[in-house]
Amino acid sequence: MANIIKLIIEREYMTKVRRKSFVVMTVLGPLLFVGVFGIIAFLASVNKDNKTIVVYDETSLFVDTFKSDDETNYIYVPTTDIISVIDDVKKNSYYGIIHIPFKYNNIDSIASSVEFLSDDTPSISVTRSIENRIKDKIRDVKLVELGTSSDIVSKASVTVNMRYVNYNGELKNSDIGGIQIAIGAISGILIYMFIFIYGVQVMRSVIEEKTNRIIEVIISSVKPFELMMGKIIGSALVGLTQFTLWTIFSSVIFSFAKGYFGLESPSEQMLADSTPEINNRMQSLLASLFEIDFTLIIGAFLFFFLGGYLLYSALFAAIGSAVDSETDTQQFMLPITLPLIIAMYSGFMVLENPNGPVAFWLSMIPLTSPIVMMARIPFDVPTWEIVLSMVFLIIGFVLTTLLAAKIYRTGILMYGKKPTYSEIWKWIRHS
Amino acid sequence: MNLIQAKNITKKYQTKTALDSISIDVERGSIFGLLGPNGAGKTTLIRIINQIIAADSGEIFFDGDKLQPKHISQIGYMPEERGLYKNMKVGEQALYLAQLKGMSKQDARTKLKYWFDKFEISTWWDKKIQELSKGMAQKVQFIVTVLHEPKLLIFDEPFSGFDPVNAEIIKDEIIGLKDKGATILFSTHRMESVEEMCDHICLIDDSKIVLDGKISDIKRSHRDNQYEITINEEDFIGLDNLKDFVSVLSNKPNRNFKDQLDLTLRITNNIVPQDLLKSLMTLGELHHFTEKIPSINEIFIKHVEKSFE
Known part of the structure; x- marks a missing residue:
C-alpha cells in the first residue's frame, strides 16, 4: 500500500511539475513579486517627493x-x-x-x-x-x-519617547508592531493563496481522471482513498517545490536588482547617513527583529501551511469527484471558499487586536485557524493556544478527510446529472 | 474447478436493486459471457468482482479463497468506458498502470516491449494519448489490461470502439489468452462474438439471472424441432400430405433460384428428423436440409422480451 501511494504521488508530482504552466508560474512568480514590490517602493518614493x-x-x-x-x-x-x-x-x-x-x-x-x-x-x-x-x-x-x-x-520644551513594556517589566520595542503586522499579514496571505491555488489543482486533477474515464481502471488497482491521498500529497509537494523555487529565485532577483541599481541594503545606508536619530531608529528596528522568535514562526508557518492545505484539498477533492466538469463546481465551492474568505478578512481585525475574542476563536476553528493563527503568531500567542489550535487542526483534517473520502468513493463513479446536496449527504450516510 | 464463484450477490442502490441474489460460477480457463440489456446490472456485478464497489450481501470466491484486495493483481479489467491520461506519454502511462498492478518497472518494460512489437505500435511509446486516434488508444488500453498476465481478465464490451479489423485482432488475442490458461469474463451486446467465443453464458435481466449455462447446453435446450429446407416450388403442394406432423412456419422464394422455395418447418414431438427427411425426399428434389438451431441473439431476445411481458 505504501508503495502504491508512493507511485501515485510520484505521478501526480511529475506530471504537474513538467507542465508548462508550472514552469511559467515558477519563473514569473518571483518576477511578479519583485515587480509588485518595486512598484510599491516606486510609488512610495514618488509620494515622498x-x-x-x-x-x-x-x-x-x-x-x-x-x-x-x-x-x-x-x-x-x-x-x-x-x-x-x-x-x-x-x-x-x-x-x-x-x-x-x-x-x-x-x-x-x-x-x-x-x-x-x-x-x-x-x-x-x-x-x-x-x-x-x-x-x-x-x-x-x-x-x-x-x-x-x-x-x-x-x-x-521636552520630547517624549514612550517605552513599551509588558506586564513582566520586559522592554518591548516600539517598532515591533509594524514588523509583526507585516509577518502576520504575509504568512496569512501566503497560506490563503497556497490553499486556493493547490486545492483547486487537486480538484481539477480529480475531475480530469473522471472525465478521462481512467478512474475506473485506476480504482480497480488501488483503493479510492489511496488515490485521493496520493493526489493530495503529490500536489502539496508540487506546492512546496514551487514555494522553495520562488524563495530562491526571489532572493537571486533581489540581489541582482540591488547590484544593478546600486542600492545598498538599508542598514548600511542608514549607518552611512549617521544622523544619530536615524541611527537609533535603525538599531531599534534591528533589535525588534531579533526579538521575534523566527524559529517558532517558521515552524508554525510550515505546520499551518500544510495542515490548512491538507484539510481544504480533501474537500476540494470531494467536490471534484461529485461533478463532471469544472463549470459544475461553482455551487459546491461556496461552502469551502466562504470560511477561507472570512479567515482572510477577519485577518485584518486580528492584526489589530491579536488577542481578542475573534482572533482567539477563529484561530481554534480548523477551517479558519491556518490563516488566523498565522496572523496572530508573531504577537506572542500563549503556547497552550498554539498547541490546542494545532491539535484541532489535526483532528479537523482527519475528520474532513474521512468525510471527503466517502463522497469521493461514490462520486467518482457517478456520471450524468449534477448531484444535489441531499444526494451527497446520502452518499456520506450510505458508504 | 471454478476460478470465480459468486454466491447470492445482492446490491441495492438508493432507489433500485441492481443485483438480486445473483450466483455465477466461472470455470477456470473458459470464456464466460455476461449478457443482458442496458441497466440489467452487468457492470455492477463486474465492479463488485473488481472490488470497486462492495456488495450488500453475498460472497465471492477467487480461486477458492474469499475475494480480497490481494487478488487485485490477479485480475485485469478493461471497463466499458475506456480512459487513459490524455496528456501523459503512452509508454510512461503503461508503465505506471502496470506498476499499480504490482509489476516491477523492469518486468513491465520487458512485457510492454513484447506487446508493442506484437501490435506494431512501438513508435507510439513517446506519443501522448491525445495524439492517438480512439482505436489506437483502445489498443494501448487492451495491452495495459492484459500486461500483468492476470488469472482473470474482465472485459466490459471489449469490441466497442474498434473497427472490424481491430475487433478481429482483439478477438483472436482474447482467444489466445484463454488458450494460455487465462479465464475470461466479458460482457457484450454483440451476440455474434458471444457465439464465436463463449463457452458459457449468463443472461441477466432486471437484476436477476434469466439464463445460465454452457452455450451448447443452452442451444440444445432451445432447439424447437425446427428445420430449414429448400425444395422446388412445384413440390410445395406435396407438403399437404405431411400436415399431420409438419407445420410450415415460413415460406420464401430462394434468393438465387426463383423456382425454389426456402421453408422453415416444425415437426411434432412424436417423430424424429430421419422421418421428416425420408418423407421430404419422396416429394421431389431436396436442395437443402438443416436443423434450425436458434442463435444466441434469438435466445437473448426471446428471454428479454419474456420478462417485458
Whole structure:
C-alpha cells in the first residue's frame, strides 16, 4: 500500500511539475513579486517627493519655525507682494504657500487667520504638521507675553519617547508592531493563496481522471482513498517545490536588482547617513527583529501551511469527484471558499487586536485557524493556544478527510446529472 | 474447478436493486459471457468482482479463497468506458498502470516491449494519448489490461470502439489468452462474438439471472424441432400430405433460384428428423436440409422480451 501511494504521488508530482504552466508560474512568480514590490517602493518614493512650501510671513515671528527636512523644503520669501509670490509658486509648481498675515502681531488674530494657499487640497499630514508648528510657536510667544521668561520657555520644551513594556517589566520595542503586522499579514496571505491555488489543482486533477474515464481502471488497482491521498500529497509537494523555487529565485532577483541599481541594503545606508536619530531608529528596528522568535514562526508557518492545505484539498477533492466538469463546481465551492474568505478578512481585525475574542476563536476553528493563527503568531500567542489550535487542526483534517473520502468513493463513479446536496449527504450516510 | 464463484450477490442502490441474489460460477480457463440489456446490472456485478464497489450481501470466491484486495493483481479489467491520461506519454502511462498492478518497472518494460512489437505500435511509446486516434488508444488500453498476465481478465464490451479489423485482432488475442490458461469474463451486446467465443453464458435481466449455462447446453435446450429446407416450388403442394406432423412456419422464394422455395418447418414431438427427411425426399428434389438451431441473439431476445411481458 505504501508503495502504491508512493507511485501515485510520484505521478501526480511529475506530471504537474513538467507542465508548462508550472514552469511559467515558477519563473514569473518571483518576477511578479519583485515587480509588485518595486512598484510599491516606486510609488512610495514618488509620494515622498520633496515638497517645496513657500512661507509668506508678514509677522516675522516665525523665522525659524519651518525648518527644511528630507520631505519638505521651506522657502521664506520677502513679504512685498503676495500676487507675484503666487505667480512664482505656480510657475515653479511648488506645493503651496503658508500665509501668516500681519494683524498688528496680535497673537490671537494671527492664530485664527493663518492661511494655506494651494490649487490642490493639501494632504492632512502636511497641514497637521504646519498647524502644530504654528501652535507651538504661538504658545511660546504667548507664554513670554504672559510673563514667562523666554529662557524658561525654551527649557520647558521636552520630547517624549514612550517605552513599551509588558506586564513582566520586559522592554518591548516600539517598532515591533509594524514588523509583526507585516509577518502576520504575509504568512496569512501566503497560506490563503497556497490553499486556493493547490486545492483547486487537486480538484481539477480529480475531475480530469473522471472525465478521462481512467478512474475506473485506476480504482480497480488501488483503493479510492489511496488515490485521493496520493493526489493530495503529490500536489502539496508540487506546492512546496514551487514555494522553495520562488524563495530562491526571489532572493537571486533581489540581489541582482540591488547590484544593478546600486542600492545598498538599508542598514548600511542608514549607518552611512549617521544622523544619530536615524541611527537609533535603525538599531531599534534591528533589535525588534531579533526579538521575534523566527524559529517558532517558521515552524508554525510550515505546520499551518500544510495542515490548512491538507484539510481544504480533501474537500476540494470531494467536490471534484461529485461533478463532471469544472463549470459544475461553482455551487459546491461556496461552502469551502466562504470560511477561507472570512479567515482572510477577519485577518485584518486580528492584526489589530491579536488577542481578542475573534482572533482567539477563529484561530481554534480548523477551517479558519491556518490563516488566523498565522496572523496572530508573531504577537506572542500563549503556547497552550498554539498547541490546542494545532491539535484541532489535526483532528479537523482527519475528520474532513474521512468525510471527503466517502463522497469521493461514490462520486467518482457517478456520471450524468449534477448531484444535489441531499444526494451527497446520502452518499456520506450510505458508504 | 471454478476460478470465480459468486454466491447470492445482492446490491441495492438508493432507489433500485441492481443485483438480486445473483450466483455465477466461472470455470477456470473458459470464456464466460455476461449478457443482458442496458441497466440489467452487468457492470455492477463486474465492479463488485473488481472490488470497486462492495456488495450488500453475498460472497465471492477467487480461486477458492474469499475475494480480497490481494487478488487485485490477479485480475485485469478493461471497463466499458475506456480512459487513459490524455496528456501523459503512452509508454510512461503503461508503465505506471502496470506498476499499480504490482509489476516491477523492469518486468513491465520487458512485457510492454513484447506487446508493442506484437501490435506494431512501438513508435507510439513517446506519443501522448491525445495524439492517438480512439482505436489506437483502445489498443494501448487492451495491452495495459492484459500486461500483468492476470488469472482473470474482465472485459466490459471489449469490441466497442474498434473497427472490424481491430475487433478481429482483439478477438483472436482474447482467444489466445484463454488458450494460455487465462479465464475470461466479458460482457457484450454483440451476440455474434458471444457465439464465436463463449463457452458459457449468463443472461441477466432486471437484476436477476434469466439464463445460465454452457452455450451448447443452452442451444440444445432451445432447439424447437425446427428445420430449414429448400425444395422446388412445384413440390410445395406435396407438403399437404405431411400436415399431420409438419407445420410450415415460413415460406420464401430462394434468393438465387426463383423456382425454389426456402421453408422453415416444425415437426411434432412424436417423430424424429430421419422421418421428416425420408418423407421430404419422396416429394421431389431436396436442395437443402438443416436443423434450425436458434442463435444466441434469438435466445437473448426471446428471454428479454419474456420478462417485458
